Amino acid sequence: MKRFVMAAAAAAALAAAGAPAAHAATFEVGMEDEGLILSNQHLAPAAVEAWKNFGVDVVRIHARWWEIAPADSSTTKPSGFDAGNHLDPQYDWAKLDAAIAMVRAQGIRVMLTLTGPGPLWSSSEPAKRNPRYKPEPKEFADFSKAAATRYKADVDRYLIWNEPNQKGWLQPQWEKISGKYQPVSPHIYRSLVRAAQPVVKAADPGAEVVIGELAPVGNKPISVDTPMRPLAFLRSFGCVDDRYKSIKTGRCKGFKAAKGDTLGYHPHPQKYAPDRVNPDQDAAQFGDLKRLFTTIDKLRARKRISISKTIHLTEFGYETSPPDPSSGISTTLQTKYLQQASYIAWATKRVRGLSFYQWDDERVQNLGSGTKRYSGWQTGLRFNDGRPKPVLSIMASPFVIDQKPGAKSGLLWGQVRAEAQGQVKIEERAKGSSEFKTLTTRNTSADGTFSYRRTLKTGASYRYVWTPKPSLLDPNPQPRTSGIIDLSKKEKSRYKAAAALTTTS
Template sequence: MRLLLAVFAALLVFSAPAHAAGPQLGIADDRLLLQGGAEADKALLEWQQNGIQTVRIYALWSRVAPSSPTGEYSWDQLDHAVNRVVGANMKPILTITGPGPLWVSRRSERGETRYDPDPKLFAEYARLVAERYADRVDTYIVWNEPNLGGWLRPQAACFGKVCNSVSPHLYRDLVNAAYPAIHGADRTAKVLIGAMSSRGSRLTTENSNHTPLAFLRALGCVDATFKKQSNGRCKGFKAPQADGFAFHPHGVLAAPEQVFPNKDDVSIASLSRLTSTLDKLQKAKRLKSTTSKLGLYLDEFGYQTNPPDKFAGISLAQQDQWLQRAAYQAWRNPRVKLFAQYLWYDEPRSLNNENGGWQSGLRFTDGRAKPALKHFAMPFALDAGKGRLWGQVRTRETRSVKVQRKLAGSSSWKTIGTRKTDSQGYWSWTTRLTVGASYRYQAAGATSATVKRQ
């Protein structure tokens, strides 16, 4: 009997996690990858060493397409980037996106490359991309951040002080044209839509940014109560189709557990707002999907740091801690299939060194490592409310971790349990957490960050 009890106790400590295998790990850093050369090769090696599985790359229309309709397409840079990723045994995801050259705009006389892109021409470009990379790429995203004026214009049509949505309807036309074009060239492809920014604003100008959920409702031609609309730009509505939904839940200055006050914005802590809206649109047949519920692909997530960003950056220590806790938030939502770090290297600052670019990298522009890089391969989080310890061995080099505790006032660590990891390296343990104690875990010869139970 004692032997049976001992075996049972051991099984409890070493049991496999009940949670389904968590999201794959990705990276997005186009500036670094597309420039090629030794820096790109060095980054790819580092990505491999840190367990990254997926690399998102822009198939930017204006970079590939000629400056006139009769010119030749330039594929070399994108070819090299895709081949580098595949050669490193990682999977590329291509975001087929504008802006395109000026001649693809239906209002080219305005001189704005982002303005009203022709869906038929975009579908042809999407077909060319999928046809060229079908043997190396499995997943495509239709456009990047269509709810932002920096990527798609106009966002709205304004008459006096009243502005009405335009970009969701432009985007619906782009998706409805590109989705069958991509599948026609690559029948087994997974085509994602969305890739929206996490926040927006009230529409007050032609290029005001949409909040993501307001954009989604307009995309599906429903009002705030999900009542179907059939007038104006919704006349002749055709539901867009998707195989998954991409999203960029950047928190900016908000901690990973914090929700944005505007209920139409979506942080990583409030992904349920997004899935609820998607589910309602599917149920109303205003969004078609090849799955019963759309999976979420977080192809961008990051925190800018100060230094160097004095305006939209958090401290280096906060970035280290918050990225680990954000990974836990992503794992908690079973709809999340991909969690991708944005960026690896900071982008350069503007000439006056005051603003510009994006500084969410794990390395500064000059290559120096930020503290967050040290713990990137083994994130660790403590959820006091649920009495849970959580982590991930992103290199997937081992199937178990040793969980350790140091009591308040003590100088020694004691192993208190061993946990199995799932196929993606995740593990979790719900247990009584001692107030004032510190926790960490060890795996594959490395040690995680230390977290204290307050």
């Protein structure tokens, strides 16, 4: 199919038509950074090329309804505007065209988030002057149809909305009836999904439609805009109560289940380690995936949602200190936790992939006291000025040893994300020695992963060696190493992660 991209972006795509595709992954590695790909497109090409070199399989990009559709601050829809037709001249696809072309030119796939808020006229009550307030499903369906028609040659996965359980994306979250707060956002979102999913499938029949895209935490309602806990949101989305009994009254009267191919989820752990469980039973951060699966399975069994068993973790990261001492963890912990999370996600066979958010930190904004003093997202693999954080040194080749408490053996796991020659050498350095010796050579799978179980020596250190594929720029590539896991260092977690690489590693 013909691709409708702006001329400059199309030229860039053609110039790079010979770019190699990322490896065909069974466990995907994703990246997202709208601050670059949409808002700083003069800096984005270098970043996207770096993503390819790090082995990124898929990039998530937002199709921002409010930026693309016309008359975003008007209460009335523009006269003559055909919202279902992507060729309507009142649409402005230029930035999104360029972003998608940039990613595809590097052989990386795109997953496109179709999300509001929309223009003010898309609200069911535009007089409220709040574009997040109860968007009209039919208007969103028209936008979704236009986007899927336009990008069907370049996009094979569409994500429906972003974090509908958060007030920044969808309002109201609740309504107060007889002094008690009742959920609203799950029902609004169900209507949006039921309107958008069929038109996306009709426009791009082979595409995957991902629903959910929930934030991992919420709160007990104290206002109509209190963020909703994700598992409570899913139950209301499926019109069941806390015991999974069907609700047939109110907004659930005449209930019809929403359909999608898979669920998308944002398991941001905040400061929690990836294996730490949140005591809030209706929250689901990275350490609570079993709880999320239980909720999904109960809803699927009762036909209250129509999706597969597998999920995509489409947004994930840790804020760091520096630059954010309020919400951030140390850069050393970030290096450790991102590797642990990668292994846990891979080992959780229902997870199809993990997408990292972001490449560069957002600029810190002082919006008040407490956590507001350090507003913005600082989950990047690089600082805002482009300096790499330590974690960047291991992103091409993470390494984890999974050793249960008291066990003598462990599972050595890694993923060579960059284009490589298909084998790794696993090496061991005995305690007190300065020399690494090869233990075994292992083949990597199509997604670059390998695993190897063996008895571990007390106090020994481990790493693996991999070699990039030859290229025109580097026809004789030299072997590279992962970070080192030193078992002489005490670690409470069963998941031992490699230290960041240094010039002497």
